[in-house]
Amino acid sequence: MTTEPTTFAHHLSQDPVPDEVRTAVLADPGFGTTFTDHMVKIDWSGDVVRGTGRWSDPRIEPYGPLVLDPAAAVLHYGQEIFEGLKAYRHADGSVWTFRADANADRLNRSARRLALPELPEQLFLDALRELVRVDEQWVPDGDGESLYLRPFMIATEAFLGVRPAREVLFSVIASPAGNYFGGPVKPVDIWLSRDYARAGRGGTGAAKCGGNYAASLVAQLEGDAHGCQQVMFLDRDRGDAVEELGGMNVFFVHEDGRLVTPELTGTILEGVTRRSIIQLAKDRGLSVEERRFTLDEWREGWRAGTITEAFACGTAAVITPIGRLVSAEEVIGDEGARPGEVTMDIRKQLLEIQTGRAEDPHGWLTRLV
């Protein structure tokens, strides 16, 4: 069975990004375009079918291209999963991560669905800590900024038969991040995908795998053409139940203070931010309903004024107000709507916990540096 390696070898970069370049990047990090000097790599070989295998050679290497055999299974059959979480700079200079155990758990749920090996939680946490320690200077300290951590696992075995790969790489890269949508937080418009689904029953919707995001792109293109920043997918088989956006969960705020979010049906990604918002809302005495929520209910609630706010959430998006839902047939939501009060309040509280400016009542933070 799996043997847990304990120490990471350090092969440090001989050519790190110059201080002045890094400083310029950190002044306006954007999202997902610049990467730190190092990355984590851990190899696995074994046989998931037999439940045998071993993680080996955990290491920090200079950030750089991967060498892959052109027959690597990931390139042909998409056997890949990933995670997204962040490291936050606190006022005293320390660096913390948020609910990394939940990401480790989800990585392993995704691994089981994609027939990839599970990674011991301790190794996942050690990998994050090792990378953030060597690239600590890359953690920004501006408002709403963080170091985005992207763990991922790919099937590297060169074999064209369709079966779970027997060689796998787990890696973590890191990228300084500001607002996912760029600029200050403002409501985003969402395109309603009528022709495309993101996931189906028995599919991979609940797993964080690249294929789900690839499947969302054609709908996202439609959205781009209509000036929308994200795309909303529905479950047509459940009476146009609202599912999730291309890369984010959604919540609806009601005038009586209730929050409603689509229940987890197996086709929706279980967001760590989603779960945290549910807890924080309950802590403030708000009632939260996880249930089927349909497009009709959204339309009627908006028209009647009983749904007062909608927002998107995810590690990358944090909490982002939704302005309007746009489709070829209709628009739900008001043009020029301002960010909702409840939305911005929960966003503020979440960010304050993450950045150490508010108490962490649930012990969600783990110190990395």
Ligand code: COI
């Ligand atoms: C995240 O929020 O971390 C995600 O993985 C979604 C991203 C692909 C936009």
